[in-house]
Amino acid sequence: MPIRIDNVGIAVDDIEAAISFFTDLGLTVLGRDTVSGEWADQAVGLDGNHAKIAVLQTPDGHGRLEFFEYIHPDAIETHPTMPNEIGMHRVAFAVDDIDEALAIAATHGCYPLRGVATYEDVYKLTYLRGPSGILVMFAQNLTAQTT
Template sequence: MNFDDIKLPAGMAGNVDHVGIAVTNLDDAVKLYKGLLGLELDGVEEVPREKIRVAFLRLAKGSGIGHIELLEALDPDSNIGRFIAKKGPGLHHVAFAADDMTQALANCREAGIRLLNEEPVVGAHGKMVTFLHPKDTGGVLVEICSAEH
């Protein structure tokens, strides 16, 4: 990987769409982030493909852009279930919004950053999402997702 080869612009919107947090009990976690930390609950959704239940908490500034995503495994044999079994609950991923997903992923490939899924898949809220390999991004599970317009 050669970071010096990375070219701007990268097709990115320049903001964080959401921060994903793996939780063991979604209802307790919602109480914490809503009741104590003052976020607004936007809704709860199941993502059958990932075998998870997700709560979206909206952040104050940004009209819908900017969420905390709480992820509860519905099955131990799921990405979130395995993550919690291995590392315990906690910060899981950070998602950056792309204005131009094709360009953004082309830049990743050019920079030698591996994609966990070569083609974007449909994630929560119907957005297209791709994950970058944490070994190529300093240990952070980075998600690239289509920006809301």
């Protein structure tokens, strides 16, 4: 059976902030909607499910993020995921210029958790907290040929 990942869904407390952050990094909005009704209750498993949604796509067309801002039921605040916790971990992006990506993130008040590391002269990488505490990783391949 052929299978592929379609998108990664992330509940956020401010969909506009999430859209702004990720579109500034180069993703594009494919669509926005508000969903509710019996079909949404059944699909998600929440009675009275009502949410604003937005789907964003990476420039290469292969990666998608789907954001949900719940109108009902109320969103449940949790502590941000730590890198060593079981469960949904992070969203990772390969970037051509990690300094440029970090400069964009900084305009949204998002900074590396502990700086930028270099792994065996192959990658520069870092984790940061994006909107709604989303753990984001940027990785720049230092061996990639530039054109």
